[in-house]
Amino acid sequence: MLWRIDPAGDEPLYxxxxxxxxxxxxxxxxxxxxxxxxxxxxxxxxDLNVHTVLKAYQQLRDEGLIELRRGRGAVVTARAATDMSPVQKALVALVDAARSANISTETLTVLLKEAMSR
Amino acid sequence: MLWRIDPAGDEPLYxxxxxxxxxxxxxxxxxxxxxxxxxxxxxxxxDLNVHTVLKAYQQLRDEGLIELRRGRGAVVTARAATDMSPVQKALVALVDAARSANISTETLTVLLKEAMSR
DNA sequence: GACTTGTTCTAGTTGCAATAGAACAAGTAG
DNA sequence: CTACTTGTTCTATTGCAACTAGAACAAGTC
Incomplete structure (x- = not known):
């Protein structure tokens, strides 16, 4: 797979x-x-630090996408087969609506996190 | 209006x-x-710093929700009447889909920001 | 002219992400 | 059993963005 990461972005690398x-x-x-x-x-x-990658792996484990075992590494679980199209569709719809309403990415992020924590 | 902010949250106060x-x-x-x-x-x-509040006001100005003038303050523009229900609906749908797919808030945020930057 | 309020500048603190290196533990493979 | 692989844990350091703090300034209001 391809790993596209943006070190300049405001999202943590992990x-x-x-x-x-x-x-x-x-x-x-x-x-x-x-x-x-x-x-x-x-x-x-x-060209990243091992800890940064491991933190990502640990998050993926928390999300149930992989299993981690010493000596064996990171194995993808059955959950990887989950249909993500609903997420994708909702994402597109949200971006669209936000643009129409002139909502900035930052504001939208706050709204999203608040909605997720409820 | 009510200002509900969470100093412990991972979103910037502004x-x-x-x-x-x-x-x-x-x-x-x-x-x-x-x-x-x-x-x-x-x-x-x-109980915040003036600069923090001003940064929020400046962002709101950038988003077109208010106008800023010295001596007069922050006046809400006509854009405040914009119908936000599409955003709200899309938000709910996204949160729902993300939960079903076991996507964490952090991951979802990255996906959102990427979608917004495109 | 006095007051209000946003703008700009400098400076210090804090917390988190990321880096770096080392030692350790559990599993794999010969 | 031994060597190797690979995740786990620990300590320490660096860099950056958010936040705080205080002051001076500029443009508008009354």
Whole structure:
């Protein structure tokens, strides 16, 4: 899979990594049983710190997308097959509505986080 | 209007303030022509710094929700009457879809920001 | 002219992300 | 059993953005 991350972006690198994995899963580029690169390996190839990659992996584990085992690495779970199109559709609709209402990304983010915490 | 902010939240205070203003506008608690409290005044009552409040006001100005003039303060524009229900609906749908797919708030935020930047 | 209120500037504090390196633990493979 | 792989944990440091603080300034109001 492809790892597109933006070190200049305002999102934490580890969160970007986790999101990329979800995107890959949604595209069926990441299937149940697949293995992600070893943390040190991925860190090397992306020129990131191992801890940053591991934090992303741990978040993915919390989200149930992968399982982590020492010696074996990060294995993609069955949940990767989840249909993400509802999320994608809702996302597009939201962006559209926000643009029409002149809502900034920052404001929208606050609204989203508030909605998620309820 | 009511200013609900969470100093412990991971969203910047100024962004929270701006979002609150949008929410108030959506609820029709903030109408075109209304005046927001003077920055120093609001900062005092919320126990925040003036600069934090002003940053929120400046963002609201960038979003077109208010106009800023020295001596007069922050006046709500006609845009406050914009129908926000499409945003609200899309927001609810997104949160719903994200929960079903076990997407964390952090991951979802990255996806949203990426979608907004495109 | 006095007052209000946003604008600009400098400066210090704090918390989090990210980096760096090392030691450790649990699993894999020969 | 041994060597290797790979995640886990720990300590420490750096950089940056948000926030705070105080002061002077500018443009408008009354």
């Amino acid at each position: 969160a970007q990594l986790a999101a990329q994995a979800h995107i890959a899963a949604a595209r069926n580029e990441l299937r149940p049983g697949d293995r992600l690169p070893a943390a040190r390996e991925l860190a090397d190839s992306l | 962004a929270q303030l701006a979002a609150q203003a949008h929410i108030a506008a959506a609820r029709n608690e903030l109408r075109p022509g209304d005046r927001l409290p003077a920055a120093r005044e609001l900062a005092d009552s919320l």
